[in-house]
Amino acid sequence: MVERRLNATAASLLGFLHWEPMSGWDLAATAEHVIGDFWSLTRSQVYRELAWMADAGLIERGEQGPRERQPYAITDAGRAAFAEWVRQEPGPETIRFPLLLTLSFGRHLPPDLLAGFIARQREVHARRLTEYEAHAASNEAGRDVFREATLAFGIAYERAVLAWFDSLPAELTR
Amino acid sequence: MVERRLNATAASLLGFLHWEPMSGWDLAATAEHVIGDFWSLTRSQVYRELAWMADAGLIERGEQGPRERQPYAITDAGRAAFAEWVRQEPGPETIRFPLLLTLSFGRHLPPDLLAGFIARQREVHARRLTEYEAHAASNEAGRDVFREATLAFGIAYERAVLAWFDSLPAELTR
DNA sequence: ATAGCGACAATCCACAGTAGAAGGTCGAGG
């Protein structure tokens, strides 16, 4: 029952556990799928947070399944902690964009090498936009305002990035 | 002369030291100013990387100035390490956007609280866009393709975010 | 039936990144 403030990643896991008891593996997969586009997390961290939350009484270990599978269920304390967390004012977003870093040191680089970096990254974003759009198209059944809003963000973001790629001066793209 | 791969943050510091010898304080300020919009770093980390790089012979301590001020100069080994780093293929960007996280758990939140979060974040982005645009306008003297490209990214990004805010359904924004 | 392969599942570790407290020094202005 250690007193420490819930962090966003742990809180998200609690959010998913409102749905049903899950193992760390399931939680990592769920998180990747549901919030992965704007909130990265790793398996390592999921297990670390689960261990801490179990210790703090926010979740409870269930019966072990096959393959060391250890499901966790949220407790009332966990629900309370989540409810408190979700009412916090969200902080500013952070972006870490290696390509821009390399680009800003572009004078140290042969132009065609840089152009290659740019072209390959553009491809990644083009592909991601396609995925998002397909997802949005097949979404009609869902009708989840919140999900739609975050998806819309992804699409707006990818479109902006692509437009930016296409607006770069020819000297950067060969 | 420990063998460890140069990370992007340390490499950036080396990049700035090509310019002139600087202290950790200066480097942190420079980084914040030059790459801070797409590559976050903290003072703590700057000092940590400097200590390691000095150890590894990539930089050299100069004469101490007033107030513990400790300038560092890049060495030939440092220039070589930087040159090698900058030729690496840049990885994918990561975004961590707390607002989207909160939004995706929006069902657990009273609508007007969420609307407040959204409104305040929109303000932040509006202000940032204004700053970027002012910067871009006063930029004519510079004529630095690389700088212009990264600034253009910032502007494209902020405009897309604002457009997204404005496209949200009324039920989310009150 | 069984061998083997791929998906499942947890753990561990080293490194990178964040946040803020703490401690101290100098210099300009009242």
Place this chain on the structure above:
DNA sequence: CCTCGACCTTCTACTGTGGATTGTCGCTAT
């Protein structure tokens, strides 16, 4: 001369990333 704010580094705890390691189960092809 004093004080306040800017300067400058160090330290610590926590959070986040990436990958290696270890092992198990279940399906499928022989």
